Amino acid sequence: MIRKFKTNLRCEACVNSIRPVLDAAAGIKSWRADVSVPDKLLTLEGEDILRERVAELLAQAGYRVLDELPTEPPATPTHHEPPEEKTSYFPLALIVAYILGVVALVEVTAGEFDATRAMMNFMAGFFLVFSFFKLLNVSAFADSYQMYDLIAARSRPYALAYPFIELALGVAYLLRIEPTATNAVTLVIMLIGTAGVLRTILARRKVKCACLGAVFNLPMSYVTLAEDGLMALMAAGMLVMG
Numbered sequence: 067m068i069r070k071f072k073t074n075l076r077c078e079a080c081v082n083s084i085r086p087v088l089d090a091a092a093g094i095k096s097w098r099a100d101v102s103v104p105d106k107l108l109t110l111e112g113e114d115i116l117r118e119r120v121a122e123l124l125a126q127a128g129y130r131v132l133d134e135l136p137t138e139p140p141a142t143p144t145h146h147e148p149p150e151e152k153t154s155y156f157p158l159a160l161i162v163a164y165i166l167g168v169v170a171l172v173e174v175t176a177g178e179f180d181a182t183r184a185m186m187n188f189m190a191g192f193f194l195v196f197s198f199f200k201l202l203n204v205s206a207f208a209d210s211y212q213m214y215d216l217i218a219a220r221s222r223p224y225a226l227a228y229p230f231i232e233l234a235l236g237v238a239y240l241l242r243i244e245p246t247a248t249n250a251v252t253l254v255i256m257l258i259g260t261a262g263v264l265r266t267i268l269a270r271r272k273v274k275c276a277c278l279g280a281v282f283n284l285p286m287s288y289v290t291l292a293e294d295g296l297m298a299l300m301a302a303g304m305l306v307m308g
Contacts, residue, residue, distance in 0.1 A: 069115045072105040072133040073124065084127045091123055105135065155289055157282045165191035182307055185300045186239050189252065192297065193236030199279040200229035206280035213273045214266040214286065216258055229279075231255070246308075249301045256298035263291045 075081060081099045088097050094112040108131075110120065121131040169187045173179050200207045208225035211218045218225035238248040266273050266286055275284040277293065284290070 068111045068137050070135040070137055071108045071131045073108045074130050075101050075106040077101055087123050087126050190236050190239035193232045197229045197232035199281050203280045204229055207276050210274050210276035215262045249305045253298055253301040256294050260294040
């Protein structure tokens with residue numbers, strides 16, 4: 067048991083005067099006095115160290131216990147893990163909602179709904195917006211993308227080039243450049259991406275989704291799988307419709 071007391075000790079001479087009393091006291095294993103601090107701290111370790119008994123011992127040398135101080139447990143080295151970054155699908159949902167809103171406004175302005183036009187505009191918005199977030203930190207995106215994509219895992223250059231591929235696809239959809247070739251490339255890329263995501267999910271690996279680059283912390287899940295699968299499905303649909 068360790069107890070700490072505030073005393074009226076003043077200097078080392080005072081400490082020396084109480085030394086014989088405390089050294090001879092039964093039950094006190096060790097003690098120390100620190101007169102350099104304002105509380106003139108007296109710390110004792112042992113059994114049956116009650117305030118009344120300590121006061122009696124100090125009184126024998128002409129000193130007093132002024133107060134008993136709380137004893138803090140000895141500090142032990144601890145390993146502090148960095149706080150886990152919060153994960154949320156809200157940014158992804160908000161971005162998709164914005165793209166869908168713009169597509170809907172275009173269709174309303176056109177006066178009639180055209181499925182091919184709507185899908186191409188959605189694909190354009192999707193690739194342009196998502197490539198923007200990836201391009202904010204291409205290297206960090208590539209680090210995450212290589213964790214699960216089948217091609218990126220084997221080719222760092224492909225991982226680094228992927229944001230630019232998405233940017234090119236977005237421009238191609240927006241300007242209607244070679245729609246058949248654009249849809250074919252998109253279908254292949256999205257199918258490969260879907261396979262990589264599915265493999266990661268089935269392996270129960272905790273991996274950060276790189277769809278929004280390194281800006282947001284999105285967990286890899288079936289939401290990512292649905293995202294890639296939907297893009298592949300729309301590309302396939304437009305190829306079929308010609």
